[in-house]
Each structure stands twice: as C-alpha cells, then as structure tokens.
Amino acid sequence: MASFFKSSCLFFPLLMLLLWAFPCTATTAVKPIVQVGSYHCPPFVIKHEDGTFSGLSILLWEHIAKQLGIQYEIKEYELKTLLDKIADNEVNIGVSCLSITPERELRFDFSHSFYETHLAIAVKQKSYASAAANFLTNKQLLTVLGFIFIAAALVGAIYYLLEHKVNDKLYSMPSRRAKLIEGFILGLLFITKGPFNYFEFKTLTGRVITVMLAIATTLFIASITALLASTFTLGLLSSEIRGPQDLVDFPVGAKAASTSSVYLTNRGIVHRQYRDNHQLLEALEKEEVEAVVADNAVLMYLIKNAKEQGEFQQLMVLPYPFEKQNYGFAIEDKSPYTEALNRALLHVRRTPAWRQALHEYFAEK
Structure with a gap:
C-alpha cells in the first residue's frame, strides 16, 4: 500500500505536466x-x-x-x-x-x-491591295452585279420595243445598235437610280410599266444598297468568314483542350491546337492560320491590350458570337x-x- 501511494505521487504530477504542456492536441483541429x-x-x-x-x-x-x-x-x-x-x-x-x-x-x-460569354472568331485584317482584290472577286458581289445587269437589260429591252419608234427624246441615235445601247442605259438608270418621270414615255403601256416599276425599284434599290454596303465593308475590313459554318474552308486554330477545340472537333472542323492564347494569336499574326476560335471576352481583352502596346494591330474579333459559355x-x-x-x-x-x-x-x- 505504501509503494502504491509512493508511485501515485510520482504519476499524477507527471500526467498534469503533460496535459499542461499539450493542452490543444485533443481539441483543436488544424484546417x-x-x-x-x-x-x-x-x-x-x-x-x-x-x-x-x-x-x-x-x-x-x-x-x-x-x-x-x-x-x-x-x-x-x-x-x-x-x-x-x-x-x-x-x-x-x-x-x-x-x-x-x-x-x-x-x-x-x-x-x-x-460570368457569361460566347465563342468568337478572330481574323487578321487584309492589306488594302488584298482587300481590294477580295472585294472585286467576292462571289456575292459578282452575283449582285450580274443580277443588276440582267434586270437592266430586261427593262431596257421592254422600253426599247415600246418606245424606240415613237420617242425621239429617249432614243435619239440614228442606228439600231446605238438605240439598243440607249435602251440598256435607260434600263440601268431605271434599276439603279429609280423611275423616270411618268411623262417621259409616249406609250400608255410604257407609262403603266413605269408606275409598276416605280414601286418595285424603290424596294430593289434599298435592298441592293444595303447588300453592297455590307459586302464592301466586311469584304474590305475582315475576310470571307461570316460565322462558324465558314471555318471548314480555312486553316483554323484553337487552344488545346479548350471548349473551342471541342466545338470544332464535334463539327468535323480540322484545326491546329496551341498551348495558350498568346501563342494562338501569334499564329494568326504570322498567318499560320486564317482564323482562331476562343472565348469572346478573352479574345476582345487580349487583342485590345496588345494593340495598346503596339502589337497585333491588324487582328480583329468578328461580330458573330456563337455557342454560349458560362464560367x-x-x-x-x-x-x-x-x-x-x-x-x-x-x-x-x-x-x-x-x-x-x-x-x-x-x-x-
């Protein structure tokens, strides 16, 4: 009993000392x-x-x-x-x-x-010479011009048949060939400028057609003007790419493992992959690719800041966002x-x- 009492006297002070030295080990968890x-x-x-x-x-x-x-x-x-x-x-x-x-x-x-954004396409603006050549060979423009000439020839032929024998004011040239040319010019002016004065024509049929064409050509001229303006502006400043559906015909780049790359892959669009967005824009600047696809917010920010530092001056983001992205x-x-x-x-x-x-x-x- 005496030995137990003596041992207890040594054990309890030692236990208290340990508890005092490590008071938080059992209660505090380290985050x-x-x-x-x-x-x-x-x-x-x-x-x-x-x-x-x-x-x-x-x-x-x-x-x-x-x-x-x-x-x-x-x-x-x-x-x-x-x-x-x-x-x-x-x-x-x-x-x-x-x-x-x-x-x-x-x-x-x-x-x-x-944050919500979209995918977008960036391209390199063409030089003036390249843009002019692109404008003159633009398929949409050539189609519009072809339609104008055909319509002018048709209107000119109708008025020639109706008026060339009775209207010396509009058809003053002596030869038939010259009068045909005058008819074509009349049709071209009618299509591009609008209707002539009602009283310029001598025949009743010619005047009736003038009234009917007055309404049609007003709408036609407005549509053609808008189409030509769009074709000229976009063809001169950017490229032939108008949206993701056009990318299949051009060399395209995207960041590796990005949603842009996945989007292109899912649509069967072959593209080059780059390590980061700066490398992607450098490839576009060097014309390794003709277009790159990335998040619109990121493209806009990177190109804007690069231009402020004198870089990537000809790069631009096309105004055709698609495929919504949420961060x-x-x-x-x-x-x-x-x-x-x-x-x-x-x-x-x-x-x-x-x-x-x-x-x-x-x-x-």
Missing part, C-alpha cells in the same frame, strides 16, 4: 490548406513575373476564401493537366476561365456560374466546401466591388 489550380487567362487570371496572380477570377476567389476563412495555395498548370488533377482529386479547386460543360461535369463538380470554379467531387462556396460566390457577385472590377477590365479605353 487543411486548399490546393488551388490555375492558368494564365487574362483578364480572369493574370500571372505576373514575380509569380503572383491577379484578375477577375482570382479577385472573386480571394473574397470567397476570406469569407470562408480558407487557407490556400495557388499552383499553375496547363489546362488539360489542371482538369486531370481536379478529376483525380489532386487539386481541390480550379480557378480561371473554365467553361461549364456536360463533359466536364461528368469528371468533377462546378460552382455556380460567375465557374471547377471543384473536386464531394468537396466539403461546395455549398458554402456557392453561397459566398453569389454574395460577392452582388457587391459593388465585383461590378467595379468588371467595369475596369472590360470598359473601352
């Missing part, structure tokens, strides 16, 4: 560091020379992480590698310009959308942060700071 994967995608993710990141997606994530009290570290990956690592649960969340697609949803989860954060399956992250995301999107950030990155300068 894990969230692994964030990203890639350079201005203006959503901009990687700086010192290794830090900024941009719209980074700004949104920083606000969310602060609200949730999350510790994190960001590592850069190429797009395909990032998607694979999220699918394999090696990266907890992907933060960049990641489009939400059904194919990707099969591999991992997505947050709510935080979200890619999240590993069964993440414990998904619900809280979505709530925080919706909250940040309603703040003045987020609206101001959108204005700063996308406002015209």
Whole structure:
C-alpha cells in the first residue's frame, strides 16, 4: 500500500505536466490548406513575373476564401493537366476561365456560374491591295452585279420595243445598235437610280410599266444598297468568314483542350491546337492560320491590350458570337466546401466591388 501511494505521487504530477504542456492536441483541429489550380487567362487570371496572380477570377476567389476563412495555395498548370488533377482529386479547386460543360461535369463538380460569354472568331485584317482584290472577286458581289445587269437589260429591252419608234427624246441615235445601247442605259438608270418621270414615255403601256416599276425599284434599290454596303465593308475590313459554318474552308486554330477545340472537333472542323492564347494569336499574326476560335471576352481583352502596346494591330474579333459559355470554379467531387462556396460566390457577385472590377477590365479605353 505504501509503494502504491509512493508511485501515485510520482504519476499524477507527471500526467498534469503533460496535459499542461499539450493542452490543444485533443481539441483543436488544424484546417487543411486548399490546393488551388490555375492558368494564365487574362483578364480572369493574370500571372505576373514575380509569380503572383491577379484578375477577375482570382479577385472573386480571394473574397470567397476570406469569407470562408480558407487557407490556400495557388499552383499553375496547363489546362488539360489542371482538369486531370481536379478529376483525380489532386487539386481541390480550379480557378480561371473554365467553361461549364456536360463533359466536364461528368469528371468533377462546378460552382455556380460567375460570368457569361460566347465563342468568337478572330481574323487578321487584309492589306488594302488584298482587300481590294477580295472585294472585286467576292462571289456575292459578282452575283449582285450580274443580277443588276440582267434586270437592266430586261427593262431596257421592254422600253426599247415600246418606245424606240415613237420617242425621239429617249432614243435619239440614228442606228439600231446605238438605240439598243440607249435602251440598256435607260434600263440601268431605271434599276439603279429609280423611275423616270411618268411623262417621259409616249406609250400608255410604257407609262403603266413605269408606275409598276416605280414601286418595285424603290424596294430593289434599298435592298441592293444595303447588300453592297455590307459586302464592301466586311469584304474590305475582315475576310470571307461570316460565322462558324465558314471555318471548314480555312486553316483554323484553337487552344488545346479548350471548349473551342471541342466545338470544332464535334463539327468535323480540322484545326491546329496551341498551348495558350498568346501563342494562338501569334499564329494568326504570322498567318499560320486564317482564323482562331476562343472565348469572346478573352479574345476582345487580349487583342485590345496588345494593340495598346503596339502589337497585333491588324487582328480583329468578328461580330458573330456563337455557342454560349458560362464560367465557374471547377471543384473536386464531394468537396466539403461546395455549398458554402456557392453561397459566398453569389454574395460577392452582388457587391459593388465585383461590378467595379468588371467595369475596369472590360470598359473601352
């Protein structure tokens, strides 16, 4: 009994000493560091020379992480590698310009959308000589001009048959050949300029046809003017590409593993793949391809900023957006942060700071 009492006197002070030295080991859990994967995608993710990141997606994530009290570290990956690592649960969340697609949803989860855009096509504007040649050989233009000449010849022939023997004012040339030419000129003026004075014609039939053609040519001239203006403007400033349906006939580029590349592949459009968007635009500048496909917001931002720095002066985004894209954060399956992250995301999107950030990155300068 005495030995037990003596041992107890030594054991209990030692136990108290251990509990005092490590008071938090049983009650405090260390929060894990969230692994964030990203890639350079201005203006959503901009990687700086010192290794830090900024941009719209980074700004949104920083606000969310602060609200949730999350510790994190960001590592850069190429797009395909990032998607694979999220699918394999090696990266907890992907933060960049990641489009939400059904194919990707099969591999991992997505947050709510935080930005909506479309796919778009960028081309290199042609030189003046090339643009002029393109304009003169434009199939649409040649078709319109051919239709005008045929219509002018038809109208001129009708008036020639009706008026050349009785109307010395309109048909003053002595030879038949010259009068035929006068008839064609009359038809051409009628088609392109509009109806003549009703009293210029001597026959009743000619006057009746004049009244009927007056209505038709007014609409015809308006349509032809609009069509020629469109053909001239687009043919001179851009290219023959008017939308994704035209890409099959031209060398095309897209970023590897992007939704743009998937879109082209699904439609059987053979295209070259490039590592990043800057490399993609360089290929267009060097005329390795005649068009590139990427997200409209990214293309507009990159080309605008490049032009401000004296680069890519002839590149332009065509005004034909297609295939809507919604950006979200890619999240590993069964993440414990998904619900809280979505709530925080919706909250940040309603703040003045987020609206101001959108204005700063996308406002015209």
